[in-house]
Amino acid sequence: MTDWAQVREDGYPVPGDRPVDELVAELTGMLRSPDPLVRDRQAYSVLATWIGRGVLSTQQLRALGDEMVPRFGDSEIQARTFAPLILDAIVSAGVFEASWVPPYERWYVAEEDLRGYDAKLGWLHAVAHGADLLGTLGLHPAVEPVQMLRLGIGRLLTPTPYVLRDMEDDRLGYALAVTLTRPDLTDSDATEWLDPALRAFATPPAEGITPEVTNTIRTLRALYLLVDHGLRLPGAQDVAHIPQRDQVKAKITEVIRMVTPYYL
Known part of the structure; x- marks a missing residue:
C-alpha cells in the first residue's frame, strides 16, 4: 500500500x-x-x-x-x-x-441528501460538487447550454427538506452564470429556462416558504450579481460578460419579485 x-x-x-x-x-x-x-x-x-x-x-x-x-x-x-x-x-x-x-x-x-458538511463524513456537497460539473459541461461545445440551465433550475425547484448552506447556492449560481456566457445561446434560451420558477411561484405553497423556494431565490440573487458585474471563467484572467445581460437580469428580477414583491 x-x-x-x-x-x-x-x-x-x-x-x-x-x-x-x-x-x-x-x-x-x-x-x-x-x-x-x-x-x-x-x-x-x-x-x-x-x-x-x-x-x-x-x-x-x-x-x-x-x-x-x-x-x-x-x-x-x-x-x-x-x-x-x-x-x-x-x-x-x-x-x-x-x-x-x-x-x-x-x-x-x-x-435527496443535500447535506453540505457532516460531522462524521466531512464534506459531501452534492449541490456544489454537481454544480462544478454543470458549469464545466455548460461550457463544453458538445453539450447544449440550455440543457444545463434547465438542469440547474430543476435541481433548485425539486422539493427538499434542506436549506442550502456552506456557499452551495453561490456555487450553483456561478455554474449557471458560466453557462450563460455561451455565445450560441439565443435570447429566449438565456431567459426561458427560468419559466419553471415563475410557474412554481405563481401559486404560493400552503406551508409557506419552502426550502426549495429559499434555495432558488438565494441562488438567483447570486446569479444576478454575476450577470450584472461579470465573472471570471475557469482558468481565465479577463472578466467575461453574459451577452443577454439585461434580459437575464430582468427575468431574474421577475422571478424574485414573485416571492419578495418589495423588489423593484
Whole structure:
C-alpha cells in the first residue's frame, strides 16, 4: 500500500514502484471511503492533481470517467457526491464522453441528501460538487447550454427538506452564470429556462416558504450579481460578460419579485 498522506505532503509525485493503473485503482477505491481524510485529502486531492498535471493518458481518463458514472447510483452518499468532482477534472482536462451526461443529470436533479458538511463524513456537497460539473459541461461545445440551465433550475425547484448552506447556492449560481456566457445561446434560451420558477411561484405553497423556494431565490440573487458585474471563467484572467445581460437580469428580477414583491 502506498502512503498517500506522504504523497500529498511531498507535492503529489507519482510513486515509481507501481504501475499508474494500479495506483489509480487504489485511489478510486479510497474515493468511496467514509473517512474524509482518506477520501478528500488523499484520494481526491491526488487524483485531481494528477489529472490536472497530465499524469493520466486519454485512455486512462476515459476509463476513470466510465468508472465514476455508476457511482451516481451508489448507496453511499460520499461515493455519489465525489463522482462529479472527478468527472469535472476529467472533462476540464479535455476528455469527454456524451454517455456520461444523462446519468449525471438524473442524479443531480434527484439527489435527496443535500447535506453540505457532516460531522462524521466531512464534506459531501452534492449541490456544489454537481454544480462544478454543470458549469464545466455548460461550457463544453458538445453539450447544449440550455440543457444545463434547465438542469440547474430543476435541481433548485425539486422539493427538499434542506436549506442550502456552506456557499452551495453561490456555487450553483456561478455554474449557471458560466453557462450563460455561451455565445450560441439565443435570447429566449438565456431567459426561458427560468419559466419553471415563475410557474412554481405563481401559486404560493400552503406551508409557506419552502426550502426549495429559499434555495432558488438565494441562488438567483447570486446569479444576478454575476450577470450584472461579470465573472471570471475557469482558468481565465479577463472578466467575461453574459451577452443577454439585461434580459437575464430582468427575468431574474421577475422571478424574485414573485416571492419578495418589495423588489423593484
